[in-house]
Amino acid sequence: MSGKSASEVPKTLTYLLIAVLVLQLVLIGLVASTTSSLAAIEERLRSVEEGTRTLTAALRDVGKSLETLGANFTARIAAIEERLKPVTPLEFRMAGWWPWPYSGNPYAPGGVGVLYWFGFETFVYFIPGNQTYIPRLAEEWKLEGAKLTVRLRRTSWNDGRPVTADDVVTSVYMAQALWSWPYEIKSATKVDDRTVVIEFEEPPGPALLTSIMTSPFVSFAPYSIYGKWLERAKEVATLGRRIWLMRRAGQTVPEELQKEYDEKFAALRDEVTAFNPLKDLGIVVSNGLYYLASVEYDKMVLKLNRGHWQAASASATTVIIYRWTSNEAVWALLMAGEIDASHPATPKDLTEQILSVGPNMRMQVVSDLAETPAVVFNFRNPLFRDINLRKALILSLDRSKVRDITFWFQPPYEYAHGVLLSFQDVWLSRDLLNRLTKWSYDRARAESVLKAADYTKGPDGIWRTPDGKPVKFTLSAYAPYSDWVLAAKEIARQWKEFGFDVEVTLIPEGMLGPTLSAGQFDATIEFGSAWWGLGHPYAGYSRIYEGWVGTISGIVELGLNTAEYDTPWGKLKPMDLVRALALEKDPAKQKELVEKLAFITNEYLFYLPIVEKGLQIFYSESRWAGWPAPNDPLWTLCPGGIERVYVVLLGSGALKPAGG
Incomplete structure (x- = not known):
């Protein structure tokens, strides 16, 4: 055994048990x-x-x-x-003309040029091809007797101001005061901001009503700019209307009244025409689809009027217009592809050349609703007051040769009655045409007329008047119009060959209006009867007897339009017939009036028509697509203002960028 005692063993076990328990x-x-x-x-x-x-x-x-x-x-x-x-700007490019220096004042000499239709709205456009209206500034209108009520669209001038009845009222009185037209309007009154009432002297016929409704004169004088002259314009217009009514009634105008009118008219005219909006205001205020953004001698830029009611649908934001210095310049622009459309009178060979420049070039031909070239006489020159000389002039002229070098695709004229040849069968009966003198080319007959009137031919081959003076005069033509220049040279050549001493004088660019309105010509190439905007003979006879031709020729000044002329219906005065035609509503009675005017115009030869102008419209589909079909009546809106067609196509969005 080990050296531990028996008593120590339990103690150890106890510790062990305790440890196990713990x-x-x-x-x-x-x-x-x-x-x-x-x-x-x-x-x-x-x-x-x-x-x-x-x-x-x-x-x-x-x-x-x-x-x-x-x-x-x-x-x-x-x-x-x-x-x-x-981004390529949505530009529409064309050619046009404007006076230079440019003022933007529609009442100044030369007016506003090509901005006329782009910048200023008419109440409506009238489509002669289907006799329908396209509402423009007039949202709706109603004629009740002599009262025309027009409701204006919600639209704005390019300076942001809304267009109101005040603007229309101001425009009407400014036109009457400065242009002595339209005196048929008795008053213009504002009803509210968007309603104006125009009262006529008498209930207007379709011709007069349409001429008022389709002219942009109702937009020329925004009240914010021209309102300062409104009261004076009303005074001058009232005096002018009094004189007009007295003369229409065959009354003598008192000298004091005439003097008062002349003095007040001259003072207002001089003050208004001296106004230069572009210089004085820095802006030409207009209410059309496009406004003037910039202008130089050779280029005008128009921009979209964002306040216009068609601004949202317009397909072009910019219109670029190159100066129409001559037909030759426009031909070059077309052949270079620099413009999208234009309408220069073009000889046959050049027409073929322009159409061959590419597969996208097209040409549309429509009547221009006007006669040109035509010879307009200055009756202030006693030479042309002799009806026998006028007869000899037309009989000695082979008009078909002049047609061949101008509007070669149009039929030749036989008469001089003032009704466009394309409408002759519509307005003139066969019985009337049989009564009219045919002025076919016949030099033997021309010589017979002169000899019967005691004209003689001198040893130099020049015809002399009964008092022994040579038949000598100048024939003017506007230099930029190549067709007029060619016509003048051919007419002068033929008349020289016959024995008249004639020289061609060219009127410089920009001087056509001032030269002719001042009477600084003997005879001139011009438009004769023109039915622009109406497609109605009233427009043509109004132009001849009281309008542009009547004014520049001296017909108005010399009272030739109010003189009595022998007719199969007795003695008649042209202006009585024109005024009656403006008011007549019955189609049959309108035709009777037209036949009487046609007889006087043809037999007394107030001008010499050559041919009815055909409008050659070249247009390219390279940049713009959506042009009207060849038979679309819209093309008949072109005469007298082709820009209206561009406004319709661009404003509606019908023309769209090619490939867009």
């Missing part, structure tokens, strides 16, 4: 603690798992949002890149 207790506590911790861990794991699921869903939503944001961002970047790309 260890057991520790282990039991440890297990309990571990079990508790494991439960907590398990709970936390469940919480983490739930959080993970929530986070996963949230991340999925974030992913979708990021995907959407990315797509939007990509689209926005693409849009920005598109906007940053170089």
Whole structure:
């Protein structure tokens, strides 16, 4: 045995048992603690798992949002890149004319030029081809007897001001005061900002009503600019109308009244025509689809009027107009592809050349509703007051040869009755035509007429008047119009050959109006009867007997329009017939009046018509598509203002960029 005593063994065992017990207790506590911790861990794991699921869903939503944001961002970047790309301006290019220096005053000599139709609205456009109206400034209108009520569109001037009845009223009185037209209007009154009432002296016929409704004169004088002259304009217009009414009634105008009118008219005219909007205001205020943005001698730029009612649908934001210095210049622009459309009178060979420049060039031909070339006499020169000389002049002229070098595709004239040849069968009966003198080319007959009137031919081959003076005069033509120049040279050649001493004089660019209105010519190439805007003979006879031709020729000044002339219906005065035609509503009675005017015009030869002008409209489809079909009546709106057709096509959006 070892060296321990028996009593020490139990003590050791006791310590051992105690240690085992303590260890057991520790282990039991440890297990309990571990079990508790494991439960907590398990709970936390469940919480983490739930959080993970929530986070996963949230991340999925974030992913979708990021995907959407990315797509939007990509689209926005693409849009920005598109906007940053170089953009070709939506430009429509053409040729036109304007006075120079340019003022933008419609009442000044030369007016506003090509801005006339682009910049100033009419109440309506009238389409002769289908006898329909296109509403413009007039949203609606109603004629009740002599009272015309017009409701204006909501539209603006290019300076931002709304167009109101005040503007129309001012424009009417300014026209009456400065142009002595339209005196048929008795008054113009504002009802409210968008309603104006125009009262006529008598209920107007279709011709007079249409001439008022289709002229942009109702937009020429915004009240904000011209209102300062309104009261004086009313005074001058009232005096002028009094004189007009007295003369129409065959009354003598008192000298004091005439003097008062002349003085007040001259003072107002001088003050208004001296006004230069472009210089004095820095802007030409207008209410049309396009306004003047800049102008130089050789180029005018128009911009879209954002306040215009068609601004949202307009397909061109800019109109570029190159100066029409001559037909030759326009031919060059067409062949170079620099312009989208134009209408120069063009000989046959050049027509073929222009049409061959590319597959996209087209030509549309319509009547210009006017006669040109025509010879207009200055009756202030006593030479032309002799009807026998006028008869000899037309009989000695082979008009078909003049036609051949100008409007070669049109039929020749036989008469001089003032009704356009294309409408002759509509307005003139066969019975009337049989009564009229045919002025066919016949030099033997011309010589017989002169000899019967005591004209003689001198040893130099020149015809002399009964008092022994040579028949000598000049024939003027506007230099930029090549067709007029060619016509003048051919006419002068023929008359010289017959024995008249005739020389051609060219009127410089920009001087046509001033030269002719001052009476500084003997005879001139001009438009004769012109039915622009109406497609009705009233327009032509009004032009001859009281309008432009009547004014420049001295017909008005010398009272030739109010003189009595022998006719199959007795003695008649041309102006009585013109005024009756303006008011007549019955088609049959209109025709009777037209036949009487046709007889006087043909037999007394107030001018010499050569041919009815055919309008050659060249247009290119290279930059713009959507031109009207060849048989579209819209083409008949071209005569007297082709820019109206461009306004309709561009404003409606019918013309669109090619390939767009």
